[in-house]
Amino acid sequence: MKAxxxxxxxxxxxxxxxxxxxxxxxxxxxxxxxxxxxKVAERLGYVPNKLAAAFGSYQASTLVGMCVxxxxxxxFAHVLDGVDRALSRLGYQLMIGANNxxxxxxxxxxxxxxxxxxxxxxxxGRNHSTATVDLLRQVAVPVVEIWDxxxxxxxxxxxxxxxxxxxxMGQFLLRRGRRRAGYVGALARADVMGQARLEGxxxxxxxxxxxxxxxxxLLDMPGFYAGYYGLETLLARTPDLDVVYFHNDDxxxxxxxxxxxxxxxxxEDLGIAGWxxxxxxxxxxxxxxxxxxxxxxxxxxxxxxxxxxxxGEAGQEVTVVPTRLVPGETG
Amino acid sequence: MKAxxxxxxxxxxxxxxxxxxxxxxxxxxxxxxxxxxxKVAERLGYVPNKLAAAFGSYQASTLVGMCVxxxxxxxFAHVLDGVDRALSRLGYQLMIGANNxxxxxxxxxxxxxxxxxxxxxxxxGRNHSTATVDLLRQVAVPVVEIWDxxxxxxxxxxxxxxxxxxxxMGQFLLRRGRRRAGYVGALARADVMGQARLEGxxxxxxxxxxxxxxxxxLLDMPGFYAGYYGLETLLARTPDLDVVYFHNDDxxxxxxxxxxxxxxxxxEDLGIAGWxxxxxxxxxxxxxxxxxxxxxxxxxxxxxxxxxxxxGEAGQEVTVVPTRLVPGETG
DNA sequence: TTAGGCTACGTTACCGGTAAACCTGACGCA
DNA sequence: TGCGTCAGGTTTACCGGTAACGTAGCCTAA
Numbered sequence: 062m063k064a065x066x067x068x069x070x071x072x073x074x075x076x077x078x079x080x081x082x083x084x085x086x087x088x089x090x091x092x093x094x095x096x097x098x099x100k101v102a103e104r105l106g107y108v109p110n111k112l113a114a115a116f117g118s119y120q121a122s123t124l125v126g127m128c129v130x131x132x133x134x135x136x137f138a139h140v141l142d143g144v145d146r147a148l149s150r151l152g153y154q155l156m157i158g159a160n161n162x163x164x165x166x167x168x169x170x171x172x173x174x175x176x177x178x179x180x181x182x183x184x185x186g187r188n189h190s191t192a193t194v195d196l197l198r199q200v201a202v203p204v205v206e207i208w209d210x211x212x213x214x215x216x217x218x219x220x221x222x223x224x225x226x227x228x229x230m231g232q233f234l235l236r237r238g239r240r241r242a243g244y245v246g247a248l249a250r251a252d253v254m255g256q257a258r259l260e261g262x263x264x265x266x267x268x269x270x271x272x273x274x275x276x277x278x279l280l281d282m283p284g285f286y287a288g289y290y291g292l293e294t295l296l297a298r299t300p301d302l303d304v305v306y307f308h309n310d311d312x313x314x315x316x317x318x319x320x321x322x323x324x325x326x327x328x329e330d331l332g333i334a335g336w337x338x339x340x341x342x343x344x345x346x347x348x349x350x351x352x353x354x355x356x357x358x359x360x361x362x363x364x365x366x367x368x369x370x371x372x373g374e375a376g377q378e379v380t381v382v383p384t385r386l387v388p389g390e391t392g
Numbered sequence: 393m394k395a396x397x398x399x400x401x402x403x404x405x406x407x408x409x410x411x412x413x414x415x416x417x418x419x420x421x422x423x424x425x426x427x428x429x430x431k432v433a434e435r436l437g438y439v440p441n442k443l444a445a446a447f448g449s450y451q452a453s454t455l456v457g458m459c460v461x462x463x464x465x466x467x468f469a470h471v472l473d474g475v476d477r478a479l480s481r482l483g484y485q486l487m488i489g490a491n492n493x494x495x496x497x498x499x500x501x502x503x504x505x506x507x508x509x510x511x512x513x514x515x516x517g518r519n520h521s522t523a524t525v526d527l528l529r530q531v532a533v534p535v536v537e538i539w540d541x542x543x544x545x546x547x548x549x550x551x552x553x554x555x556x557x558x559x560x561m562g563q564f565l566l567r568r569g570r571r572r573a574g575y576v577g578a579l580a581r582a583d584v585m586g587q588a589r590l591e592g593x594x595x596x597x598x599x600x601x602x603x604x605x606x607x608x609x610l611l612d613m614p615g616f617y618a619g620y621y622g623l624e625t626l627l628a629r630t631p632d633l634d635v636v637y638f639h640n641d642d643x644x645x646x647x648x649x650x651x652x653x654x655x656x657x658x659x660e661d662l663g664i665a666g667w668x669x670x671x672x673x674x675x676x677x678x679x680x681x682x683x684x685x686x687x688x689x690x691x692x693x694x695x696x697x698x699x700x701x702x703x704g705e706a707g708q709e710v711t712v713v714p715t716r717l718v719p720g721e722t723g
Numbered sequence: 724t725t726a727g728g729c730t731a732c733g734t735t736a737c738c739g740g741t742a743a744a745c746c747t748g749a750c751g752c753a
Numbered sequence: 754t755g756c757g758t759c760a761g762g763t764t765t766a767c768c769g770g771t772a773a774c775g776t777a778g779c780c781t782a783a
Contacts, residue, residue, distance in 0.1 A: 063530075090731060106530060112770090133469050134469075178441065318677075321677070444768095
């Protein structure tokens with residue numbers, strides 16, 4: 062990289078500081094000087110050095126770190142997209158990482174990112190190691206916890222209540238007359254959020270006098286096949302269920318495929334409900350009963366909360382982005 | 393952030409430079425000194441400052457920039473994952489961006505990233521604005537172009553030939569006796585890679601004396617609905633096609649849904665072929681005829697090529713990661 | 724007429740690391 | 754005894770910006 066502020070300054074016959082002011086769009090120079098500087102900068106192909114800028118003054122970092130459970134998750138891909146669109150428009154750069162549902166990996170990531178002195182961080186989930194929390198306190202930048210809402214965030218929180226999702230789905234299925242519910246889940250690693258949905262679901266069923274009859278939780282990735290075989294196992298053990306709530310839509314679709322393969326009529330013989338709002342679920346002949354999560358909106362809201370805080374505005378401490386239960390034709 | 397090297401140095405009774413060497417795992421200090429320094433660093437909760445490190449010496453940057461067409465693309469999510477796994481294991485950090493299939497947005501992104509003095513860059517596609525190419529030359533770091541193979545990369549290239557994908561699918565469908573082929577595509581923005589597949593497809597059909605009969609290209613996102621309505625439009629105009637090649641699997645699945653809705657038997661009345669290897673296609677009752685792209689492998693290979701170059705090794709200039717035609721039951 | 728304020732700059736000091744050169748005492752060896 | 758070598762350090766000089774402060778020249782109002 063050849064040209065720096067000094068080079069431009071010399072070529073334009075001004076001081077380095079004036080060049081800096083011009084290129085950052087400040088004030089305190091004449092139109093004539095500005096034109097000269099800009100022209101020289103362009104001629105020399107000047108590429109600013111944010112490393113130096115961010116290093117020299119703690120205000121100037123435009124780096125935002127974001128950590129998601131998995132980069133291949135369709136839901137989080139949309140959250141990421143929402144964040145990126147909002148941030149890149151404002152001149153921020155996004156540094157990403159995946160924690161694979163592990164607080165230890167998250168801690169390692171935060172440690173790495175912290176050494177870049179980011180302007181702010183976005184984490185997913187409310188569960189962090191104590192070392193992570195200490196570290197976050199030490200870097201002392203705005204932090205947004207997304208996805209799972211927490212009423213006592215480290216700093217800010219954007220999301221919804223997984224527990225309430227379970228409650229809402231439970232209530233809905235009860236209203237549809239279901240009395241013998243099962244659950245099929247999976248945990249490749251401890252996915253506490255799915256657990257919260259199950260708890261909400263169970264609580265409302267128990268309260269209505271129709272408690273959860275059986276559940277099958279596989280130690281596998283929560284995908285199509287886990288749903289398929291999970292339902293198979295569950296029904297082999299407890300055949301007389303009238304509805305099954307799945308960890309997510311991918312698994313619910315797998316369950317649906319199993320039902321179809323075995324001639325089980327949905328929703329007549331068995332109701333099936335998912336969670337998440339998988340795009341591809343639209344390819345099914347029947348609309349899946351599920352809870353749609355406004356992923357992009359969460360990303361956007363998180364980015365906006367962060368930026369508000371960076372601009373010195375108060376910044377909403379807790380932002381609720383409501384999910385939407387879609388009745389569908391399978392529940 | 394409180395503690396820096398100086399603070400540790402004072403507390404441990406050594407010089408800053410010795411602390412730097414200890415913490416980076418260098419040589420030139422006694423075991424006793426190392427233990428003392430490490431202990432003090434831990435006690436003070438030292439968080440290294442990569443900004444200063446990368447700024448002070450051009451070797452030390454561990455930042456890698458990666459630009460994909462869209463962050464919500466399932467295929468690219470896996471590429472991203474492959475890159476991230478390979479890089480984070482080696483201590484690199486990933487900065488991402490989306491170009492929305494626009495070379496202008498890519499240029500803006502490269503301009504931003506360049507100012508962070510990254511160790512290397514990963515771009516998708518072979519199509520870049522001349523300003524981008526100039527800029528890349530100026531930052532003078534390893535660059536990997538992924539996805540669409542190019543024989544004359546800016547620096548390195550990892551991917552496969554989209555043209556050959558089209559050729560292979562054309563040959564396959566000809567072997568299955570198809571003689572009247574159509575094509576349904578979409579371009580929200582100019583997706584030149586889909587275009588390359590179409591060209592390969594057309595070329596091999598024409599050569600076999602069974603040229604492409606009709607095509608429908610929608611100005612829309614290449615998703616389920618575009619496939620559904622694209623096929624409807626195409627068949628309304630040219631009903632007697634015996635096979636349709638779709639821009640990608642999402643669209644093919646939409647086409648399949650249309651066929652099912654209209655009672656068109658697949659593959660008897662109409663063959664359907666996609667491209668990409670969409671995970672969710674596995675939920676279909678029939679396996680989709682498609683070309684599976686080894687997304688994670690591409691990401692991994694790109695990261696490895698980059699790291700090899702960063703370590704001073706030669707680094708493969710062009711790495712071919714072969715795609716795989718899956719016959720399926722719809723073609 | 725002069726204090727005060729404004730514009731349009733220039734100067735200086737620093738951010739926290741790292742490379743490279745330099746130092747020093749102990750030891751081996753001719 | 755003198756000299757080279759090596760381990761185990763220290764010193765110095767940057768990297769390229771930005772904040773804070775300084776200042777010359779000009780205008781204005783009391």
